[in-house]
Amino acid sequence: MPSHFTYDYAIIRVVPKVEREEFINVGVIVSCGVKRFLDARIELDESRLLVLDPTLDIEMIRDHLAVIPKICQGGEQAGAIGQLPHRERFHWLVAPRSTIIQTSKVHTGLCQDLQAVLEHLMNRMVRKNAHVETVHS
Known part of the structure; x- marks a missing residue:
């Protein structure tokens, strides 16, 4: 049995009107130093977002969100940030911002399967109608 690590x-949020502090969770970023793992999943529920602000530029939001998984993956296509070690990229992604795209505080967990954690967090924190299951890892 694999050991736990x-x-x-952090949860990725879209905050349409920063001054109102209302947000919709749209994704998750997971990092593990031991496994040199950094990945993000994003699912934008446009209809929920437009309830908070019907004047939003959804295309612009999609474009900004699409950069997050590229930075997680790293490499030249992710620009200068993509050249940093994975932990530094994670810290850059989760740094506090007062922009339309923000992240929650960083939380820590213990698991055996990082992909299962990503899916679990998406179900629990992002997907509105998803069946929430327990991760046994």
């Missing part, structure tokens, strides 16, 4: 995660 710690991971850090």
Whole structure:
């Protein structure tokens, strides 16, 4: 049986009107130093977002969100940030911002399967009608 290892995660949020502090969770970033793992999943529920602000530029939001998984993957296509070590990229992604795209505080967990953690967090924190299951890892 594989050993357990710690991971850090943050929830990705879209905050249409920063001054109102209302947001919709749209994704998750997970990082694990031991496994040299950094990944993000994003699912934008446009109809829920437009309830908060019907004047939003959804295309612009999609474009900004699409950069997050590229930065997680790293490499030249992710620009200068993509050249940093994975932990530094994670810290850059989760740094506090007062922009339309923000992340939650960083939380820590313990698991055996990082992909299962990503799916679990998406179900629990992002998907509105998803059946929430327990992760046994």
